[in-house]
Amino acid sequence: MKYWNPYLETLPRETICNMELSHFRNILSHAKTHSLLYQQKLKGIEPNDIATLDDIKKLPMTDKEELRKYQEIAPFPYGGTLGTPIENVTTFRQTSGTTGKPVYVPESYESWQWRIEVWCHILYMAGFRPHHRVFLPFGYNVYVAFWEGHYASEKLGCEVIPGGALDTKGRIHKIIEIKANALLNTPTYGLHIAEEAKKMGIDPASFNIERMLCAGEPMPTATRKRLEELYHCHVFDHIGGTEPCAWAGMCEAKEGLHIIEPFFLVEILDRETLQKEVKEGDIGVAVVTPLGRRSFPLIRFNTKDLVVKGKSSCSCGRTSQKIVEVVGRIDDLRKIRGVLFSPKTVEEVIRQQFQEVEEFEIVVERKGLMDVILLRAEVDPQLPLEFIEQTKVRLGESLKIATNLSFIVIMEPPGSLPRYTLKAKRFKDLREETK
């Protein structure tokens, strides 16, 4: 079977939109009845006021700061964001806290299963099937994506092996020992496993991994292709977050990501005004409403993810709206010397053109009145000195072309830069620390 849910995944657009409108009214009604946040925020607005999808754009958005504020009140720790009596909560998750105090996310058994159903769409689209033995090389802790991947793999009928409490070498041995043929990991950690395996004299392609689904970080196409070369397998991306759930995934065509409709209403809005929907091919901010998750209702959650809007048709036959790519997060965009800069561009250049660079870090600092960008790049010092020098020059030139900014490139020996299993932090803006 090609689709996880052939009925939903091939519906005509008009029917999908009607379903989303109906689900939106239901979740709005639920939020207004059960969540203090929305009782106060949407006072005077009734589900029947929403006659069309365009009417939804008149409602205010929800942001992370608001969730934090409402979580300061009782009941601890979810406060006014709860959409169900606290005794119904069966699962605690939280955000990573990258942008401040973590947001605590309550899931009832029903809402957790709703999330798992969404993830089944993502895994099935990426070709995960019951014959897969899925290895998750992490201790999942309180972070949501790998728990969802774990339970959704199980629901699909895969065999699931949790890989926490092992170091990278231990995980490599475990992958080989149990003959895992599918992986769920961050792109960074996928690269790190391959790098470590090579140091152990093992070709990562010899693992015989068939499918890899990446989570946790934006993944440039060049990184995805690099992982495919290293492992000789199919690598897929998806996008989501702890608060809104995973809301789009990649199919076998690997031409962008399908929004998981009608589970989510996703608006892609002009990033300046946050009002108008952008045109196909344009970059916008994703504003997401999970349409059936009741224990933590979110109405028009501003994800701050920048995405390129795509088509609503695909060679795979699915009729859901697509996004072409995830550009990054608004929080990661910086003005440097008047130029808008996204760290993802640097990763794209390095993974596409500089395979000799194993790890890198971008540091921006202010020297006098001038912003300076350093790129620290790890290469093998056993490479010929002349080659390393040429790489340094070519890196600077390629980055200048791609970003319109000049970089000071510093070549570092292997092991100088930190390695990450979850969210990689390769971008440091020291200007903010000295403000």
Place this chain on the structure above:
Amino acid sequence: MEAIRKEIEKIEQSAERIKMLGQDNPSLRRNAEILLNFVYILKFITLDLKSLS
């Protein structure tokens, strides 16, 4: 899809009844509640658009 929706209704009614009959038995009650959680998902993915009008 209509036939499927009818079957989901039947599961819902049966689960509600088990929950009521087994109210003094935590295992029966909780398993019936869990069935109802899946009924919610089944209803979500088979939404009847007649309810929109």
